[in-house]
Amino acid sequence: MDKRMINPIYKYEERLCVLATSGNLRELPEMEHQGKWILHAGKRMLNLSSNDYLGLSGNPELRAEFLATPAARWEPFSSSSSRLLTGNFPVYEALEREIARSFERETALLFNSGYHANTGILPALADKRTLILADKWVHASIIDGILLSGAPFQRYRHNDYEQLERLLRKNATDYETIIIVTESLFSMDGDVADLWRLIALKRAYPHILLYVDEAHAIGVRGERGLGIAEEQDCIQGIDLLVGTFGKALASMGAYVVCSSVLRSYLINTMRPLIFSTALPPFQIAWTRFVWERIPEFSAERERLRSLSVRLAHALQGKGGEISQSHILPFIVGESPDCVLKAEELRRKGFYCLPVRPPTVPKGTSRIRFSLTANMEEAEIDALIASIYVMDNSKRKEL
Numbered sequence: 001m002d003k004r005m006i007n008p009i010y011k012y013e014e015r016l017c018v019l020a021t022s023g024n025l026r027e028l029p030e031m032e033h034q035g036k037w038i039l040h041a042g043k044r045m046l047n048l049s050s051n052d053y054l055g056l057s058g059n060p061e062l063r064a065e066f067l068a069t070p071a072a073r074w075e076p077f078s079s080s081s082s083r084l085l086t087g088n089f090p091v092y093e094a095l096e097r098e099i100a101r102s103f104e105r106e107t108a109l110l111f112n113s114g115y116h117a118n119t120g121i122l123p124a125l126a127d128k129r130t131l132i133l134a135d136k137w138v139h140a141s142i143i144d145g146i147l148l149s150g151a152p153f154q155r156y157r158h159n160d161y162e163q164l165e166r167l168l169r170k171n172a173t174d175y176e177t178i179i180i181v182t183e184s185l186f187s188m189d190g191d192v193a194d195l196w197r198l199i200a201l202k203r204a205y206p207h208i209l210l211y212v213d214e215a216h217a218i219g220v221r222g223e224r225g226l227g228i229a230e231e232q233d234c235i236q237g238i239d240l241l242v243g244t245f246g247k248a249l250a251s252m253g254a255y256v257v258c259s260s261v262l263r264s265y266l267i268n269t270m271r272p273l274i275f276s277t278a279l280p281p282f283q284i285a286w287t288r289f290v291w292e293r294i295p296e297f298s299a300e301r302e303r304l305r306s307l308s309v310r311l312a313h314a315l316q317g318k319g320g321e322i323s324q325s326h327i328l329p330f331i332v333g334e335s336p337d338c339v340l341k342a343e344e345l346r347r348k349g350f351y352c353l354p355v356r357p358p359t360v361p362k363g364t365s366r367i368r369f370s371l372t373a374n375m376e377e378a379e380i381d382a383l384i385a386s387i388y389v390m391d392n393s394k395r396k397e398l
């Protein structure tokens with residue numbers, strides 16, 4: 001008899017072997033954190049793969065200041081329930097009011113994570129008579145949300161608004177609602193969506209909703225750190241403005257800014273909100289503490305910008321020209337070369353990872369650098385020097 005029929009675990013073991021043979025087996029990397037550094041196998045490396053964009057997560061002063069607040073002392077470590085049952089602590093609503101006020105919008109609603117938000121909102125709002133049109137490069141959590149919704153969908157080429165316009169024209173009369181979904185700052189190329197262009201497309205029809213995920217931009221873009229929507233001055237034109245707390249805000253969770261009708265509808269229909277224990281009030285208190293200070297981090301935002309320009313300049317022709325942010329692709333080309341480059345950079349003290357197909361198009365394997373505001377110019381210069389030494393010596397030191 002086939003071994004797989006005797007032991008159901010066997011087939012998984014086989015598949016893992018296939019992954020290992022093709023060099024695609026994933027394991028959880030062991031590491032310790034020391035602020036912007038990662039300690040791994042006795043080596044200290046600058047973390048160039050972090051989402052802690054403002055450098056707040058390891059900031060000892062901020063932490064101490066928070067721990068001295070009454071909220072840190074009294075807010076529980078568990079909500080013990082969904083917010084619809086007994087888990088709705090006042091701190092959630094306080095944060096929602098503050099977020100709505102920051103954006104000068106009607107309401108906000110919190111979620112346990114960006115993943116919860118993106119896998120919950122579209123299934124709640126979209127049905128068979130809704131068409132979802134999503135940028136080709138949106139985050140996996142949005143893709144999962146689209147699939148879960150069961151609604152018809154099409155993906156337009158990345159930031160290709162002409163194609164999007166054609167899709168709208170072609171489909172406009174066939175659906176009750178159309179939802180356009182995009183990120184504002186994309187995590188593979190570090191490039192930015194033209195939100196006004198999307199708002200103009202949306203306004204050409206009466207039945208379109210615009211959904212924008214600002215996970216990589218909240219806290220780091222805009223005068224007051226409210227993201228690309230603030231920077232492009234179009235906050236009011238976006239129906240569902242999503243952001244997360246796990247990146248620049250150094251916390252956990254997510255929000256959507258929307259109308260009170262949409263908020264009530266989500267509360268009534270969104271499964272990840274209804275059927276999951278709400279985040280600990282303690283965590284929400286920390287998020288609130290950081291949220292209130294976001295406008296004050298202009299110096300960090302400016303520093304992040306200037307470090308990014310410095311690296312982008314050095315990476316001209318290798319991906320630096322594509323990026324418009326603190327996320328910068330260094331396009332190497334073929335996957336094996338890319339893996340080797342990333343390994344070399346790690347050996348030189350720069351923690352970075354290769355991104356390969358199918359995540360990115362074939363032949364554009366890249367190292368993805370994400371910068372944080374607590375890095376030094378000298379550290380970026382040392383990174384640049386390492387990249388170019390490697391180029392010239394063709395890995396002689398191997």
Ligand SMILES: *Cc1c(COP(=O)(O)O)cnc(C)c1O
Nearest residue numbers: 113114115139141213215244246
């Ligand atoms: C990180 C990310 C998410 C997921 O957010 P979590 O809070 O980590 O679950 C969602 N959308 C985008 C665009 C992201 O980059």
